[in-house]
Amino acid sequence: MLSSGTDASADTVVVCNPVSGSGDHLPAVREAAADHGVRVRETDHAGHGVDLAREAVAGGATFVAAAGGDGTLNEVVRGIADAGGLDRVTVGVVPCGTGNNFARNIGINGIEQAFEVFERGERRRIDLAVADDRPFINSCVGGLTAEASAETSPELKRRLGAAAYLLSTLRTVRSFDSIRVAVKMYDDRSSDPVWTGDAVGVLIGNGRRFPPSGSEQANMEDGRFDVTLVRASGSVGLLKTAAAERLLKRETAWTARYTVSALDITVADEEPVAFSLDGEIIRRRELSLRIQPKALRIAVGDGYEPHPE
Numbered sequence: 001m002l003s004s005g006t007d008a009s010a011d012t013v014v015v016c017n018p019v020s021g022s023g024d025h026l027p028a029v030r031e032a033a034a035d036h037g038v039r040v041r042e043t044d045h046a047g048h049g050v051d052l053a054r055e056a057v058a059g060g061a062t063f064v065a066a067a068g069g070d071g072t073l074n075e076v077v078r079g080i081a082d083a084g085g086l087d088r089v090t091v092g093v094v095p096c097g098t099g100n101n102f103a104r105n106i107g108i109n110g111i112e113q114a115f116e117v118f119e120r121g122e123r124r125r126i127d128l129a130v131a132d133d134r135p136f137i138n139s140c141v142g143g144l145t146a147e148a149s150a151e152t153s154p155e156l157k158r159r160l161g162a163a164a165y166l167l168s169t170l171r172t173v174r175s176f177d178s179i180r181v182a183v184k185m186y187d188d189r190s191s192d193p194v195w196t197g198d199a200v201g202v203l204i205g206n207g208r209r210f211p212p213s214g215s216e217q218a219n220m221e222d223g224r225f226d227v228t229l230v231r232a233s234g235s236v237g238l239l240k241t242a243a244a245e246r247l248l249k250r251e252t253a254w255t256a257r258y259t260v261s262a263l264d265i266t267v268a269d270e271e272p273v274a275f276s277l278d279g280e281i282i283r284r285r286e287l288s289l290r291i292q293p294k295a296l297r298i299a300v301g302d303g304y305e306p307h308p309e
């Protein structure tokens with residue numbers, strides 16, 4: 001534990017995405033912020049959270065929170081990093097997204113509780129992941145599910161919540177066999193790869209992990225990624241089954257899990273493929289993933305478990 005927080009008041013800015021999740025949280029966020037004496041800045045377009053967070057840091061804020069989902073948090077952290085504020089700014093999360101996976105993983109379950117955590121919650125330093133030069137906090141998914149989350153419409157997400165991803169994944173499963181990537185994984189003891197091979201799907205967790213069942217919270221302070229590879233073997237039919245089983249949280253013969261400190265991914269095809277960084281899509285033929293250990297100072301709820309194993 002670092003210390004209990006005293007920095008969440010006039011120096012606090014909450015960056016709120018009014019259209020995340022069910023899109024009805026703005027009044028509750030405004031009310032809680034007013035009760036706690038903190039400022040709210042609302043985004044009015046995708047990517048705006050980066051600018052608002054950068055401006056908040058430039059204006060002297062020492063606590064910048066994201067009210068939205070993982071994508072909004074990703075933008076806020078990018079803005080803080082752009083402003084060179086990672087070493088002096090604490091990050092907060094108000095869960096107003098569709099899945100709220102990261103918020104749950106740091107023990108934050110509601111809007112009012114989030115503001116209480118800003119005032120009194122424990123501060124921890126967690127790992128920041130970087131894909132090429134772009135930070136992410138929770139996960140990087142390449143292959144099938146990244147294509148799926150690129151194609152999940154906001155209307156569908158609103159109606160179905162997290163289940164929308166599964167539904168559109170199964171709809172787009174026909175494209176699964178076209179994605180093949182070469183993966184090199186490294187641990188911190190050697191510059192040579194500890195594993196090399198092919199995969200058709202890569203799920204890389206920083207804040208989260210992808211177990212077939214049980215807790216999705218990763219160890220966020222160990223300087224390592226939790227990687228699940230969907231192996232490149234078997235027929236398309238079998239791969240379809242593997243994808244469905246994976247998403248339905250059953251163990252399959254086609255997936256394997258690793259804990260490593262770095263990865264290099266190269267797409268076999270000429271075309272770039274989609275990688276989802278905290279739900280935000282980038283398209284690349286090559287991607288290098290590294291960790292900045294404990295680079296992010298964050299306010300966590302009581303349910304946060306530093307050593308989830």
Ligand SMILES: Nc1ncnc2c1ncn2[C@@H]1O[C@H](COP(=O)(O)OP(=O)(O)OP(=O)(O)O)[C@@H](O)[C@H]1O
Binds near residue numbers: 043097100280
């Ligand atoms: N005012 C806005 N209008 C339209 N899009 C916005 C606005 N503000 C932010 N966005 C975009 O909304 C997208 C979704 O945000 P976010 O990921 O936070 O919510 P979500 O998808 O509902 O939740 P989760 O990631 O937890 O499933 C992000 O890509 C973000 O850039």
